[in-house]
Amino acid sequence: MSLPVARVLIDSPLPQLDRLFDYAIPREFDALAQPGVRVKVPLRSAGRVVEGFLVERAVAEEGGRPLSEIEDVVSSVPVLTPDLYRLVRRVADRAAGSAADILRLAIPKRMVRAEKVWLASETPEAPRIDETVRQWARMRLSGFPGLDEAMRADARITLDAPPHPVRLPAGDDIGAWAELLAALAIDTLARGRTAVVVVPDHRDRAQIEEALAGRVPLAAVVRHDAAQSSPARYAAYLRTLAEAPCIVVGNRSAVYAPARDLGLVAIWDDGDPLLGEPLSPGVHARDAALLRQELEGGALVFAGHTRTTDVERLVAVGWVRDLPARRRVGARVVLSATREGESRGTRVPSTAYAAAREALAHGPVLVQVSRPGYAPVLVCAECRHPARCRHCAGPLHARGPGTVPVCTWCGRSAHAWRCSECDSDRVRMASSGSERTADELGRAFPGTRVIVADGDHPVLRVDDRPALVVATRGGEPIARGGYRAVILLDGDRMLMADDLRIGESCLRWWSNAAALAAPGAPVHLVGVTGAVARALATWTQPAYARAELADRLPLRMPPTVRVAALSGARRSVDTALRKLREDVPELDADAILGPVDGEDGARALVRFDYARGARVAESLRASVVSDAVSGRRPPRGKGQVRRNTLRVRVDVPDLEL
Template structure:
């Protein structure tokens, strides 16, 4: 047992065997400056390497019997790892069979010395806290305020309409709801973390906050910021001052002072899912942080995700009803051929075509399409077989009317393409993207301005003048006063995407677009009927989510169960699956099946009560495989270190 100042350090490493705290002696030259939470450099015993890590805690003794290595140096005198963020990262990593350092890499930005010095020199105090802010409007009187005060977990259905702020800007009503909730929290001298999918939502939310909160109390953090600006915002968030922190999914880890509210807008959006290991969804991180901190938690959306529906049905989250029913005027219409040739070219039924023409006399009309580009899907003009790349087999696409077709995967030109089925050489477009739709509508309405908004040409707002706005899902601009009509095209095509959550995603995309309509304006859902069409028309998303959850329970699909995807070489995968036998009937295994990478994949489904134990077993298997001794074989190349990859709640299978 060693004595003296001891720093317990989490080493920043992706290796699973290093996902633990290591004890280092604090040298006398650093004893006056070392503090918990600092980023430090430490020696590793293998190869004499130096690694970075975080001091999690300082103690006087160590259980290690040998001589401790000393800290090499302190990277920054500013503590960057708050204790509550460490506990959150450790809990989430254990839950996902991952490394805590991988989560901290998302939570804590890289250091910028100049930004740090500027922050240390800045002694400016933030502006005043809100005084007696108004209640959160649109819901039963006092229901949301009580939940904020008592730290409840709530789900709210957003009011589906655009509203005008005092500044004159137009935003979705959801942004006002979050701004009002944040102002109430800030008035109690507590911080709020507001998590949104992307910068479009962030712009609306910041505009709504500007009407209710002193701007110096708001911190923006997102991946689009320059590194130095993001680092300085992170340092400001850790100050002992109540703030409102607005950002994308990684903002849920912000070091907020006296956290009083965590709110997620549109938790079902795919951008809320973290693609980097260990792949913790922002919703799950928020749930764990709420449980640890006692802050209020709000899920807000036009639709309710099936995951939140499960939490409502098990009593973990409370659904707060709206004060009065507000819903768009949705018309479900068949995709019948229109009498007008121009309407047929634009894939618009007669009733929707007539309504759009009438609405254009009063203001803008929104047309939502499935994909960007000109002809996203191409087939052989002779035999109608889908056209694929002769090099990699990927689908061919045409981004513009005059541009050559190319492969979506490898980007190779299809100038010398030849059909493998009939030897034909001519291509034909079978779908129309945003560019083609805009072109067709431009011919149909020659005197009307056409605006195109997609990932390549984003448009955030449009004015109230008559214009046709063609946008891909998720890229719809906000219109002043709302759209006078909304046309939701390509519904059938959206629903054929291979995904367990395709119906849930489509309902969310359509609902978010419908919520941009002016009060009373018609919203046409083209070519979709059945339960999902009824859910949109009646605006009873909770009923649809409940029925969807019941169906998934019967089939043991997520989120009724937790799912872990395990990938490894055959011998390692077989050993890992054998280790799961101790869990008994609480789990079941699908596969294994081979993959192109030479690995095999198995999907393990587990009841929630067994999921933590499943994560422990799989993490132990990861460490066993990573530390396996590999003997070199003469005459053969050295093999790469074996890996066993684990991904809980994998979006590809859930």
């Protein structure tokens, strides 16, 4: 006689529990205990009841080993679909992580009231798209020859978005890129399939939603965003479980939305760090989308104003297809430098001043700066030594002219400050933030509105009246009709950051700001020369990405190779590296960098080719589990508990030890 068995994935952060456990299904739960539901099960080793997901049902012959029984079925709603579990398992294995960690990101917490409302509501119907809207979508997509055929063939493609704003029928302006992605989603929905659009933040999501408004039924657009309230987020997740297709728009976790008959996954601006998951196992939305497209099919689109080296590598190996636009459009970029007679340290050259003055006669002007605040960095006026707090040694900054310096770490005011090097009591500003730049430009252009847009002063939109909009990178508001001029300041300071990808990042910041300019409006890049400046001036971002790849290849730097970071106790790191050498003996002699001892333990990096990724991840994951098991509580009187210290993160973006 066979007995029903539930195979359960336990919701636990312990790596040794990242597998399916068998539990007997009591008779009273036989109808409710179906694959995908939440259940409560006993954990014998811990002596407590934990939650988990019933992944699949099996049968066991009577007389076999006894199994613990399911304690309860939390909900009858199957929130974990088979496709989602396969994706989560594949993503976790690739990243040497736990499936439970990814499921916490993919599936929101259960909200009882939202679930009851969903169960009581009618089943959503397939949305109807008007023929005029279909024609509009096809017209927008016609600017890329071969795009329609690639979409229907479920291809992987990359697009360079048009760099200019467009006017919606409702009167608001959005980026042309938002209309492009909206057209892709509408075309997919019109063919009866679901589209998932993943964007970095709420500003981008709002533009997509505005492009869809009035063209797609409101109920067919599902917001999938961590910023939502818990009931709203859970209700949106339940909607994606329905058979009726929809358009899912959200941040990085939306890539896991369990849509039926997936027809499109579109990633906007994959170089934005907000698309990288900070929580373990730290899988980028781009990598999760690639794995999902491989498992479920559907088209995969990477779009942006720039091209990351990660996507360009995929283009080079033929895994992603580059689809150029029928008509190449770029911003009108001017490389502004100081003229003869001007000081080399002049922050805004006369050419940029003249362009701003001329543009202010017609509308707003955008000025991009590197940092918020008034004076982000203070130094000694005599010896130029960085001004530090006497209590915590944190850097000092000024909140305004004539104000007492304040520590950015502990918040204490630095009254009667004196330099530790030369005993001077005077400070000077080493850099200018958004507020100080606004003061300077306000004096240079008296009578002109000055608007500050940064983290402390968020601004989403500005009108078409003359104004100087001083914004930090990524915080630029959208101007009605586009900016009449864009001034990009502090470029040389941005490029000095200690970051392997700083050139890519600067090109992305500047390109996104340039895309807010009105067609034909000048974009002045101040004080920057070299390959990054040339790529912006000629609007050849993919060529810059190719050159970066060529430079990194002989140095074996990501993304030409994958990099895993190990950290923890020195003994644990050494053991993991030794096991890795045994499991993957063909690793290069210089594949392992470190270990290097630090305050928090040892740290090492492992460089490996993509073809060896599965074996490296499997070995590292086994080491994490082994370290966790060896750290369990020993028998009484046999010593102290040794906590699990080994941590592994795969696909780190740089080689910083």
